[in-house]
Amino acid sequence: MGLFSFLKSKFGKKSEEKPEQSSSLQTYEKGMAKSRRAFASRLDELGKRYARVNEEYFEELEQILIESDVGVELSIRLIEQLLDKSEKEHITEPKKIADELVDLMFVDYATKGESIENEIQFAESGPTVLLVVGVNGVGKTTSIAKLAYRYLHMGKKVMLVAGDTFRAGAVEQLKIWADRLGCPIITGKENGDPASVAYEGVQFAKKNNIDLVIVDTAGRQQTKSNLMQELGKISRVIGKEIEGAPHETFLIIDGTTGQNGVLQAKAFKEVANLTGIVITKMDGTSKGGIILSIRDELGVPVRFIGLGERMEDLQEFDLDKYLYGLLLGEESND
């Protein structure tokens, strides 16, 4: 399989010669330093304790995966595959097993859905609409600000639509961001119909040659069907005004989320055409392993990753760097 060798070469290079580190790799390393330290040093320490791998070693490896919020089923499956491989190919060296694990995780992710460009895919003409959805408190509004910042810096004309008419202060919060970023914003009445705000937003975008319209929505628990239906309605209203819109729908997942993340993704996928995931708050000690389960079960790719509070800390998701940071990162920055 080509992927294996591709991966090997990528990681191999990193461990042999120190490549010049791009600034984005540095952000990853810095952002994920805490996660990485915990995880990598445990892998390291595990490797040192075992001269040869045995059943206990695999049990501990499984524990490391589960404690990173990689789903239970996926963790168990990965370890079973690993065990199988270790037996068939007589791999007994812990270091090699760890490499094999990264390979397996990489291949599982890469083959579970289409590979997609991380950057927002712009419509050939007219405004491109990005709808942002998620449960409460995952960081939708902040992520929107960071995405707006990103595309403003690429020279796009960006506008925001304050579709969270429910939470107290939500419109205010987005307005402050719009002011800071210097981009137009459409707001509606508090407790008003979010679909009508979205309608006004796309109208404005069409008239003013906007490149990117980012529509905020209220956080909602995925079990509330009436609120979930409301998302469908927003999508349809936008679609009526601009063909093919919303062109992108991002689900924001909090990096500290556990197993419920899969249920979140499943439910939002049912009402909206999810084109990607943004995983936030990855600068803490959580490992965000749930994104691997989401990809494994639903095929939805991660597009961006939030690695800190600064505007530029929202980075393109890069599986290499993510797994590298998570599993194999060296303690080079300390």
Add this chain to the structure above:
Amino acid sequence: MAFESLTDRFGAIFKKLRGQSRLTEKNMEDMLKEIRMALLEADVNFKVVKAFVNDVKEKALGQDVYSKVNPSQMVVKIVHDEIEELLGADQTEITYKSKPTILMLVGLQGTGKTTTAGKLSYLQKNKLGKKVMLAALDVYRPAAIAQLETLANQNGVGFFSMGITNPVDIAVAAKKKAQEEGYDVLILDTAGRLQIDEALMKELTEINHVVHPDEVLLLVDAAAGQDAVNVASTFNKDLHLTGIIMSKLDGDARGGSALSIKYLTGLPIKFAGVGEKMEDLEIFYPDRMADRILGMGDVVTLVEKAQEAIDEKEAERQAKKMMEGEFTLEDMLHQMKQVQRIGSLGKLASLIPGMPKLTDEQKETAEREMRVFEAVINSMTPYERRHPEVLRFSHKNRIAKGCGLTNADINRVLRRYEKSKEMMKQLKQYQKTGRMPPGLGGFGGK
């Protein structure tokens, strides 16, 4: 596969071992494996799961479940009791000794501190009659202050803010104002922060030192994963927490982090957020959480709600009448209303173990259905209600006009009534033979 209840999982194990109702070493191992999976899928911390499963194993051996006729039920019970015990047998409520009693809410970003501050003020004002003030110490998140102010106004409680300045100074000034103006409770809403952010954690310790809150409560998201215990232990180390508030329990997250935190830190869980409205903050009940983690439904709540709602004498009278084979449309409507009083059908269904989760759509249909029944029956004359067999086409036309529905709706209600009547007869049969008729208990369906 994932997320089904432990009872279902055990059921599956025994199905595999068809004809084998007794517990062996082998299926005990399988059951322990399932317990482990169920707990991990509920986001119970790995280390806690490990210790927990060992405990259960020992307990099960100690109670000699192997010789019991229904060992799987026994094991479920042991697991359930063990979780309940871990979560804390007693409810630990806040004591309002000092004036003002100061509560400080802390936690990671997005765990629901500001919303919970609003809900707490609502509960203290409306249920406990306290004079409450909310103080805005989150000077980092844009519009956090505006959000708290909106909630304060909405609830009609006091509000304190100094705009964007040092949170330690705000805390001191808020306390002073609360003392001067005779507030009973002061709630400090702090900014969300990572437990590894040293500067921000230091800010919290300073606030802690200058105002000495009576309660320092950590917000934990019900959907939080494995890392929640690390977060909690750092906050606890720095701030000497007095308890936990679980937020967002209205979703389908199992909230296993609550169990883990309790297990590892001993901190009690004091409240749980169960919805978006201001009244949606409940005192935490360990036994219900145990059911939730295991996916068993919340029988206790149901029983309590039913006790509150159903007038027992009336119920007795009804039951007697029904057993005598008398069952009129009026009785049916009355029954429906009683069920409605217990709570919306959807809530009810989610409380019954083994009952498939209704989608919101199904719930709405069922509730709409009930309204139709009510309208139709109310449009009949009292005689017609007791003797629906007299209804002819012209009667039905009149009733249809009266309730603004169609003849088809009326026929549907009547068919439903016949069916219920039939079931009542079977119930009577059951009383004699002791066997449950099939299909009893359906409600509001098609």
